[in-house]
Amino acid sequence: MKLTSGVEQAACIIVMLSTQAADIPVTSDVISERLGVSPSYLKKIMRKLVVGGLIKSVPGVNGGFILAKTPASIPIIDLVDAIEGNEPIFQSTGLVRKAFGDIDVAEKGVLKFENIVNEAQEAFRAKLSNMTVEKFLQETIDTNEIQVKDWNQISDEDND
């Protein structure tokens, strides 16, 4: 019952791309240096975000990654889903049947238990669906005007 650290990495990536000057892709090397992970590993994370539909990749010279949609239309849950998938948090391994036998009441119990946890998970997801990247950024910087910059032009030493 932990989110993987990939979620924090993804959050940083999305924040960078959300504050990136429009139409200028950020290269994965720039991001990997800033996050302190290897270029090749970072690309795996980027790929998950591409597959998840949060960002787009631009190959070739002056390529890199850009947001696939506006920060206003990216709920936080999408970020979690992209990195972790959205499988049920609980799925029976068949233990109940092993312990109590392959009988109706056991089967019903398994389904009921899975259902209870699923509903809790849905409540969790609903909360993270209500918060968008834009709202999160605006509340963090205390203004509705999100400044953009070109991260490709900023060295690792300069901060902010």
Place this chain on the structure above:
Amino acid sequence: MKLTSGVEQAACIIVMLSTQAADIPVTSDVISERLGVSPSYLKKIMRKLVVGGLIKSVPGVNGGFILAKTPASIPIIDLVDAIEGNEPIFQSTGLVRKAFGDIDVAEKGVLKFENIVNEAQEAFRAKLSNMTVEKFLQETIDTNEIQVKDWNQISDEDND
């Protein structure tokens, strides 16, 4: 973002103890055989449930484990907490500071993000607090009368 399989094991254990004749402890060997795990491993799980306050251990001859409270006063969340702990599902590893520098806005962002996820987790926990072991059992067996038995007297072959 997965519950460990220990939760399913714990659920089976609590169901057994909830249908156990009052004041007759069930030995861990009986439970371990039924769940198909080694006696020593099962005892680790039992211990977590003891520490979590769900069950009580009775050492010595004719000892074993009994529920520490009625099924009506055990919410499902207690079971999850006992096995998994109840740490925040998301905690920053310090990556944000590394990426964006040790500045106020970064610090604020980390706190805000942790907060968002914490609230989602609370929604999850609230759902699992509303369902008790008793309610779960009653809805599973379709009656309010929960039959008790002595699991120590039932071989692994007999089912239910």
Place this chain on the structure above:
DNA sequence: TCTATTATGGATAAAAGATATCCACTATCT
């Protein structure tokens, strides 16, 4: 069209956490 640049994908290694077991020890009941 050629070349430099950038992302993609497969193979694989290292680290961490979950799962599992053994055994020596302690506590209790009869």
Place this chain on the structure above:
DNA sequence: AGATAGTGGATATCTTTTATCCATAATAGA
């Protein structure tokens, strides 16, 4: 005192996550 049952430490195994390298594919620009 002796048998029974839980406790706790050490440790092994498995799975997942984290991470890296390198060969390949795709694109932009000269």
